[in-house]
Amino acid sequence: MALKKNLVVIADDFGIGPKTSEGILQAFRAGSITATVLIVTSPFAQESIECWRQEGLGESLGWHPNLTLDSPVLPPGEVPSLVDEKGKFHSLGKFLWLSFTGKIRTDEVNRELRAQLARFKEWTGYYPVVVNSHQHIAAFSAAGKCLIEIFQEINQRPFFRRVREPWETILCSKGARIKRAFLSWQGKKNALLLKKNGFPGADCLLGICDYRQVGARGFLEGRLNGISGPLVEWMAHPGLPDCTLEGRDAPKGHSALAMRYQELRYFCTGEFQETAEGLGFNLLKPGEIKKLVA
Known part of the structure; x- marks a missing residue:
């Protein structure tokens, strides 16, 4: 009998908005989420931590380093690039352009990320067990190396997202193929660096590419079938409709806003868990993520 593969489901963007955080907690209650990650730069982050504590989910709240949404922790004058x-932080497109043209200062990235981690530690009382960056900035900018350096200094090895999707699923699964191929190509170098420095992470990263696929017959089977490696990470963005995201996370009416609610509904039906388990995956529960960083 084949050994079961472990599936880690991590919900991004906890704290980005009140209703988004509420939706993520609903998905936890439904038994579909392993961990989530907090954006400490959001104006709604601190209140979301109180809701988290009431749920008693412990250290399955990780950190979501961010350089493309809202404002920095440090005074803007200290990180002008x-x-x-x-x-305010530059949009993702502007950030990438400035990064590729050498106009983002690495020392400023380093200081801001240290300030964000310090805030996370102050607010939660612990260093994060799970880390992945907002909009994958760590995969294609100086942020990736800075994060490795920061955690090495404090002798911590959290579970880091490796932005790496198999080419087979990129070609076979519809939705944002060019974007996914670019991210996987850029993320490969960062993933190898994380592995070389002893940071745990999944063998591949999957997720929902198009909200119209959610719940479609055979969707999850098509994403998970044939995946190699003992550990798979599923990137999730569940959430209730949240007006605070309009104009911040996406323009009003953008499909990305609708996708969050569609994902939440999918995770709360039990279909995701049943299908994954039927395909031979063991969905890790909250708290079990710590086994991967022991």
Whole structure:
């Protein structure tokens, strides 16, 4: 009998908005989520931690380093290459352009990420067991190396997201193929660096590419079938409709906002868990993520 593969489901963006955080907690109660990650730069982050504590989910709340949403922890004047004229982080597109043209200062990235980690530690009382960056900035900028350096200094090895999807699933699964191929190509170097430095992570990363696929017959089977490696990470973005995201995370009416609610409904039906287990996957429960970093 074939050994079961472990499946880690990590919900991104906890704290980004009140209803998004509420939706993530609903998905936890449904038994579909292993861990989530907190954006400490969000104006709604601190209140979301109180909701988290009430659920008693412990250290399955990780950190979501961010350089492309809202404002930095440090005063904008201390990180001028990271912000616009209003003191807000650049959009992802602008951040990438400035990174590739050498205009994002690595020392400023380093200081801001250290400040964010310090805030996480202050608010939660522990260092994160799970880390992945907002909009995958660690996969294609100086942020990836900075994060490795920061955690090495404090002798911590959290479970890091490795942005690496098999080419077979990129070709066979519809939705954002060009974006996924670019991310996997860029993420490969960062994934190898994480592995070389002893940071645990999954063998591949999967997720929902198009909300219209959610719940479609054979969708999950098509994503999980034939995946090699003993550990798979599923990237999730569940959430209730959240007006605070409009104009921040996506333009009003953008499909990304609708996708969150569609994902939440999918995770709460039990279909995701049943299908994954039927395909031979062991869905790790909250708290079990710590086994991967022991």
